[in-house]
Amino acid sequence: MIIHNLSEQNSVLNQFISEVRDVHIQKDTMRFRRNIERIGEVLGYELSKSLSYNATTVETPLGSKPMNLSKDQLVICSILRAGLPLHQGLLNYFDTAENGFISAFRKHEGDADDFKVIVNYFAAPTLTGKILILTDPMLATGSTLENVLLALKEHGTPAAIHIVSVIGSRQGIDKVANVFPDNTHLWIAAIDPELNTRGYIVPGIGDAGDLAYGQKL
Ligand SMILES: O=P(O)(O)OC[C@H]1O[C@H](OP(=O)(O)OP(=O)(O)O)[C@H](O)[C@@H]1O
Numbered sequence: 001m002i003i004h005n006l007s008e009q010n011s012v013l014n015q016f017i018s019e020v021r022d023v024h025i026q027k028d029t030m031r032f033r034r035n036i037e038r039i040g041e042v043l044g045y046e047l048s049k050s051l052s053y054n055a056t057t058v059e060t061p062l063g064s065k066p067m068n069l070s071k072d073q074l075v076i077c078s079i080l081r082a083g084l085p086l087h088q089g090l091l092n093y094f095d096t097a098e099n100g101f102i103s104a105f106r107k108h109e110g111d112a113d114d115f116k117v118i119v120n121y122f123a124a125p126t127l128t129g130k131i132l133i134l135t136d137p138m139l140a141t142g143s144t145l146e147n148v149l150l151a152l153k154e155h156g157t158p159a160a161i162h163i164v165s166v167i168g169s170r171q172g173i174d175k176v177a178n179v180f181p182d183n184t185h186l187w188i189a190a191i192d193p194e195l196n197t198r199g200y201i202v203p204g205i206g207d208a209g210d211l212a213y214g215q216k217l
């Protein structure tokens with residue numbers, strides 16, 4: 001897996017990440033969702049550099065200009081719930097992208113620390129030959145993405161897979177690198193050192209889905 005860790009360079013992304021992490025600022029859910037969305041826009045811009053482009057002539061009112069434009073057929077597929085604001089950020093830039101939505105959540109059995117990942121809703125077009133962009137802000141143990149990959153198989157084989165995430169743990173990234181095809185790209189805004197016993201990234205941001213859309217039962 002090719003890892004693009006955007007935190008290796010200082011940029012305005014630092015500000016957005018600091019605000020989704022900040023225990024006070026993150027409580028403003030509209031600001032939280034908007035920050036995840038614009039992190040998606042920044043990651044999408046970086047991802048766009050890896051797409052294929054071909055020479056096209058653009059006619060202006062005063063002449064013509066040769067330009068390289070991408071015709072790649074993208075499918076942006078987000079993992080509910082937390083993936084949605086990231087999805088919107090990417091859709092803001094990739095106007096012609098198709099869209100897929102997967103429900104995957106970590107079901108803790110009682111107060112046991114371990115959990116299973118439940119994937120049951122998967123609405124997507126065929127993926128065969130297209131560029132699949134999987135979005136989920138948190139890459140913790142990697143088991144959500146591992147289960148999503150299995151569910152994807154019924155929708156055809158994409159030409160390439162790009163995973164777009166906000167914060168990942170080293171452990172989750174290693175797991176995903178093991179189960180996804182080698183030509184998979186990971187676009188991530190920050191890598192944190194550890195996971196706690198309930199599978200939350202530390203220092204992380206907390207529960208991304210709850211911060212974006214409120215606590216679930
Ligand atoms: O890498 P993993 O250990 O699988 O954890 C990551 C998953 O956990 C969170 O989802 P959650 O189950 O909290 O659902 P939510 O997005 O609806 O809050 C997060 O949004 C990822 O989908």
Ligand SMILES: O=c1cc[nH]c(=O)[nH]1
Pocket residue numbers: 082138140199200201202204205206207208209
């Ligand atoms: O830190 C984490 C890990 C998984 N899911 C989240 O929302 N946050």
Ligand SMILES: [Mg+2]
Pocket residue numbers: 207208209210
């Ligand atoms: Mg959650």
